[in-house]
Amino acid sequence: MGRKKTTIEDIAREAQVGIGTVSRVLNNSPHVSEETRNRVLDVVKARQYTPSGAASRLARNDALESTVGLLLPDIGNHYFFEIFETIYRKFRGLGIDLLIFNYEKHNPHVIQKVLDAQLSALLIFAFQLDETERELLRRRNVRYLYIDYPREREHCMYTDNRHGGRLAARYLVSKGVRNPSYIAVDPPAQANEDRHAGFQHELTLHGFDDCITYQAGLSEDDGYRVAHQILDEGRTDGIFCYCDDIAVGVIRAVRERGSSIRVIGFDGVRITDHLGISTVSQEPGTIGAQAASLIMQIMQSPVEPEPIHHRIIPILIDRNS
Numbered sequence: 001m002g003r004k005k006t007t008i009e010d011i012a013r014e015a016q017v018g019i020g021t022v023s024r025v026l027n028n029s030p031h032v033s034e035e036t037r038n039r040v041l042d043v044v045k046a047r048q049y050t051p052s053g054a055a056s057r058l059a060r061n062d063a064l065e066s067t068v069g070l071l072l073p074d075i076g077n078h079y080f081f082e083i084f085e086t087i088y089r090k091f092r093g094l095g096i097d098l099l100i101f102n103y104e105k106h107n108p109h110v111i112q113k114v115l116d117a118q119l120s121a122l123l124i125f126a127f128q129l130d131e132t133e134r135e136l137l138r139r140r141n142v143r144y145l146y147i148d149y150p151r152e153r154e155h156c157m158y159t160d161n162r163h164g165g166r167l168a169a170r171y172l173v174s175k176g177v178r179n180p181s182y183i184a185v186d187p188p189a190q191a192n193e194d195r196h197a198g199f200q201h202e203l204t205l206h207g208f209d210d211c212i213t214y215q216a217g218l219s220e221d222d223g224y225r226v227a228h229q230i231l232d233e234g235r236t237d238g239i240f241c242y243c244d245d246i247a248v249g250v251i252r253a254v255r256e257r258g259s260s261i262r263v264i265g266f267d268g269v270r271i272t273d274h275l276g277i278s279t280v281s282q283e284p285g286t287i288g289a290q291a292a293s294l295i296m297q298i299m300q301s302p303v304e305p306e307p308i309h310h311r312i313i314p315i316l317i318d319r320n321s
Contacts, residue, residue, distance in 0.1 A: 008023065008049075009118075009141060010049075011044060011049055012141035013139070013140075013141050014043045014047075015039050016039075016302075017036060017141065017303070018142070018143050019141055020066040020119075020120025020121065021036060021040065021300070023120075025037050026040075035302065036302040066097070066299065067097045067099060067120055068096055068099075068121050068295060068299075069099045069100075069114055069119045070087070070123045071114070072084070072101070073102075073125060077218060077245060078269040078270075078271060079244065079269055079284050082270065082285060083284045083291065084288065085285075086284070086288025087289075087291055090289060090293075096120075099117055111137075114137075115137075119142050121143045121295050122144035123145055124147065125147050125148060125149075129144075143155075143295075145157065145291065147287065149190075150309075152307075153307055154307055155298055155305075155307055155308045155309075156309055157287065157291060158309075158310075159313075159314055160312065161191050161194035161198065162194045162195070162201070163198060164195055164280040164282075164314040165195040165202065165280075166198045166201065166202040167314065167315075168198075168240040168264050168280050169199045169200075169201075169240070170202060170316070171278060172238040172240065172264065173203070177238030179212070179236045180199075180208065180211045180236065180237075180240065181212040181214065181230065181238065182211050182239075182240045182241075183214045183215070183240070183241045183246055184213055184214065184215055185215075185217070185218050212235055216249075218243060218245060219246070220246070220252070221249060222246065223247060223249025223253075224249035224250070225249070227239075227250040227252075230250075230261075231254070231257050231259055231261070238261060238262040239261060239263050240264050240266075241264065243265060243266050244266065244272050246265070247265025247279065248271060248275060251263050251275060251277050263278070264278045264321065265277055266280045267282055267284065268282055268284060268317060272319070276320075276321055277319060277321045278316075278317060279317050280315070280317075282312055282314050283312075283314075287312060
């Protein structure tokens with residue numbers, strides 16, 4: 001049996017760099033340090049490696065050309081889309097391609113597609129990979145960054161959701177709300193638990209007992225449906241919605257019924273400005289720009305950098321809704 005053919009992943013692993021860095025060295029890109037270039041070329045020579053067409057496509061014409069993947073649970077979510085939109089604009093000017101993968105939790109077929117794409121790096125939105133998936137990426141030297149998900153020992157960007165929940169509570173209290181409620185997302189998520197915990201903690205400081213909690217899917221239509229239930233029950237005069245998508249449906253129902261119930265969302269997407277909805281803003285455009293910069297830093301580093309943790313502090317946008 002013949003010797004197994006050396007791949008670009010083998011070169012990247014042995015040289016302790018990302019796949020994109022190997023391809024840039026092979027294509028004589030100026031965007032690589034001399035130390036890194038020499039280390040990669042030493043491995044290439046020792047392995048007698050001949051690059052494939054896929055490897056060559058990653059960096060050509062002396063430009064920083066790579067492919068970055070995005071693992072998204074729901075491209076229809078306004079918050080995720082606005083982050084993606086900013087990342088796309090940033091990368092387009094740098095000659096970096098984006099591949100979007102719709103992710104179902106722990107689906108091995110999706111991870112295999114990611115590996116087959118020979119990515120330079122990966123952005124993972126709002127969930128964590130399991131150990132098997134992480135090991136597969138490590139073996140291929142595909143570096144990655146979590147967005148909207150805290151990870152102690154991995155690169156991540158995350159929002160202080162407890163602080164955001166406190167801001168929402170302060171807003172409703174400042175508007176004279178006496179019977180606040182919370183619409184949680186179904187299925188539950190860590191961000192949901194943290195927002196609710198911050199919300200309840202702040203309400204307790206203001207002398208409120210446990211707030212009424214409802215459940216909704218992550219959509220405008222479900223927010224609209226649950227809002228009608230809330231209005232029919234008549235038990236609350238202020239609603240904190242897990243996200244702006246839910247809040248859009250809630251405000252539509254509230255205005256149709258001529259109700260005075262106060263409403264605040266969470267995320268800070270553009271549609272809340274158009275509809276005049278108060279929100280706890282994560283500033284998705286800013287997150288997208290920061291994510292693009294961080295993943296560039298991670299993928300260009302000669303060796304895997306120490307875990308990067310970037311905490312986002314949300315802000316209150318009061319539109320008197």
